[in-house]
Amino acid sequence: MSRMGAVRRGDAALLAIVAVLGGSVAAAQTTPGQTSAREIEFANDKVSMLNLSLGLGAIQSDNVSRVSTDEESGSVTITSLNLKYRENTRRLLADVDADIGYEHFLDGEFEDGVIGRADGVVTVGLLPEIFEWSVEEQFTQARVDPFGADTPENRQNVNRFSTGPDVRLSLSDATALRFSSRYALVDYEEATADGDRLSGSMAVVRQLGAARAVSFNVSREAIDFDDASANVGYDRDSAFVRYEAESSRTELTADLGYMRIEDELGETANGALLDVLLLRRVSPDSRLALNFGTRFSDSGDIARLTPGSDRGSLDPVVVFTNALPFEGRFVNLGWEFNRNRTGLGTFIQFRQQRYSDSPEFDRDMQIIGAHVHRRLSSRIEVYARVHSSREDFDNSASFIREQQGNLGLIMRLGNSGRIALDGMHRDRESTNSVTEFTENRLSLFIIWTPISRNRQ
Secondary structure (H helix, E strand, C coil), rough: CCHHHHHHCCCCCHHHHHHHHHHCCCCCCCCCCCCCCCCCCCCCCCCCEEEEEEEEEEEEEECCCCCCCCCCEEEEEEEEEEEEEEECCCCCEEEEEEEEEEECCCCCCCEEEEEEEEEEEEEEEEEEECCEEEEEEEEEECCCCCCCCCCHHEEEEEEEEEEEEEEEEEEECEEEEEEEEEEEEEEECCCCCCCEEEEEEEEEEEEEECCEEEEEEEEEEEEEEEECCCCCEEEEEEEEEEEEEEECEEEEEEEEEEEEEEECCCCEEEEEEEEEEEEEEEEECCEEEEEEEEEEEEHHHHHCCCCCCCCCCCCEEEEEEECCCCCEEEEEEEEEEECCEEEEEEEEEEEEEEEEEEEEECCEEEEEEEEEEEECCEEEEEEEEEEEEEEEEECCCEEEEEEEEEEEEEEECCCEEEEEEEEEEEEEEECCCCCEEEEEEEEEEEEECCCCCCCC
C-alpha cells in the first residue's frame, strides 16, 4: 500500500487527467506516430522503463498562420525529443515524460521556437519509507489570449517547479503519521501571474489490511504573487478523509472533505472537496479510468493538471492567467483496449469553472476523443484518431469549438528506426469569426530510438 501511496503522492486528479487524455496511441505529441506519453497505468505497472527517441521532420500546411481569410500554405521543420522514464524501487520513484520539439518556419511566418511539454516527479528515499525528498517539474504552454487561435504568436511558456520532504513516523504496526512540505514556483512567460507557493500537510494513516488504508488529512497552502498590484494572494486550507484500496484488478483513491480560501483582502469562500480516482482492469486486454470531483483551484494548478498546448493535438484547455481562484468541477472517463496487433480507446471529459468575483470567466468544457491502431505486419502500423472539444463562456454568450482528425502510417526500419507519415484536418469555430480557421497538414518524420528498455 505504501508504493501505491507514493505513486499517488500528488492530487489524484493529476494522474487521472493525464492517463485519460494520454490514452490515445498517437495523440498529444510533437512527432506523429510516436507512442503516447502515458497509458492508463496502475501502481505496479512499468517498474523499470527508459525510452529515448529523436525525430527530424517536415510539415506542409495549407493554412500555416491559422487565419480565417487569405489562407496561405507554408512549410515547417521540427526536431524533436521524446523521453519516457519510469522507476519504482525502494529508494527511487521516478515518473518522467518529455515531448519537446523545436519549430522552424521556412517562409518566416512566425519566429522559431520550442514547442511541446514535459513533466516529471522524482522521489528519493533518503531513509526509505521514513524520510523522502521529492522534486517535481512541469513545463507546458498556454495561450496568451485565451480566446484566440493556437499560433506561435499566441503562446507562452509556463513552468512550475516544486520540491520538499515527506516524513512518515510509525506509531504502531497499523498507524502512522505523515508530514509533507512543498515550495513551488510558477512562472509565466508573458502573464503577470508569476508567484510562489508554500504548503504543508499532516495526515494520520490507518492500515485496514494489506491493501486498504484510511487517513485524515489537513493542509494549508499560502499563494503569493510577484505582481501584488495585479493579483491578490490568498491562503487555501483543506481537511479531508482519504480512502485507498488496491486489488489485483482495481485501484481506488477517494478524498472527501472541505476547502476554504481567504485572500489578503479578507474575502473568503468555502466548499466541498471531492476527488475520486478509480482504475479498473476490465479484462486482461482492457482498462478503465474514472476520475470525478470538485475543489478550489487556480491557474497555477491548471498549468500542473492539464496536458498543455500540444502541437500534434488539440489545445482545448485554455489556461486563464489572471490568477483568480475558482471552484472547479470535473468528470473524466477513459477506456483502452490492446490485444495482439490491435488497440483502441476513447475518453470523455467534462469541466466547469466558477469564479465568485469574476463571473465573466465562468465556463463549461467538454472534450471527446477516440483512437484505433493496427499492426499490419512486424514493420507496418496504421492509426486513426479524432478529437472534439467545446468551451462555453456562460456569461458572455460566446463559445469555441475545435475538431481534429488524424490518419497515420508508421514503417519500422530495423530495431531502432522508423518513418512516420501523418495527415491531419483541423477545424475551429467561434463566436469571434476572426479566430475561426480550417487547416490541413501533412507531416513526415524520421525517428531514431537509441535507448529502449522496459522491464517489469
